[in-house]
Amino acid sequence: MKILLIEDQIELSDNITEFLASVGIFCDACTNCFDAQDKLLINSYDSIVLDIMLPDGTGLELIDVIKKNQSKCNILIISAKGSLGDKIEGLELGADDYLTKPFHLAELHARLKALYRRNQLGGSDVLTFNEIQVNPENLQALINQTLLDLTKKEFDLLLFFLTNKDRVLGRQAIVQHLWGDYTDDLANFDFVYQHIKNLRKKICQAGGKDYIETVYGIGYKFNTSPEK
Structure with missing residues (x-):
């Protein structure tokens, strides 16, 4: 599984990247919308882990870019904003799941595996x-x-x-x-x-x-x- 993490909190980004690497998941990381768009145009990913609040825009604005360039990709939103409105807007724009900060890295891993099974493996582990x-x-x-x-x-x-x-x-x-x-x-x-x-x-x-x-x-x- 190959992941793109879009998260501007460096410590959290490093923790997620290191944890996913420890369970065999390759993770690219960037901290803003501009770099994220470059990576989405060049690379292919199985899932995107997307923060809402970014220094040069909102992660919600990237969902349309992701859908146009990575049509088979899963989108998991992570954000400290836990309001129902943010969740609904993200899901309506095309996100597949929503995880509110703070969260356990094991739960993030489980959510990513579930999305991968559903969208890439037809709901099966094999x-x-x-x-x-x-x-x-x-x-x-x-x-x-x-x-x-x-x-x-x-x-x-x-x-x-x-x-x-x-x-x-x-x-x-x-x-x-x-x-x-x-x-x-x-x-x-x-x-x-x-x-x-x-x-x-x-x-x-x-x-x-x-x-x-x-x-x-x-x-x-x-x-x-x-x-x-």
Whole structure:
């Protein structure tokens, strides 16, 4: 799961980011609307954790931007403003859930998992496609009930493909999803090919079909109807 946290309280932002990282969730963070819009245009996320009160505007104004650029993304509003009016406005604008500060980080994690299950996994803890089963909770992937020995990046890559079936994913989009802002330190994206090559090999060795296709000059696609 990849999260964008939009929160201007640095200490709270750091605490959330560190906690989510400890439970295996990648979290980008920013402190204002301007930086948030840049990230939303460049990266793809599974969920947005959005504060209402930001230094250069209101988080509610970002909901429309999120919906236009991240149509499959969940939105969880967090705010010290606990009035019913704020909750209703956020939900009517398209937010999926609302959490009032202060909150326990474990509850935030539980809410994010519930939203992910509902919107990305069809309400199940396990994502299934034909012979493939993926469990994001325990980071396990199976082919015909055979457990795949995947690295963390290979697992994240497989999950990214399965939640974007039949969509062409550019190499930069894949890198941004898996590495976030750290891509600025990378000389090139050639390592994406190696990760995908290893993933395809492991799936096929376990008896699975080769669903991942190269779209030359662009990137890759998980084809749900492969010819072979």
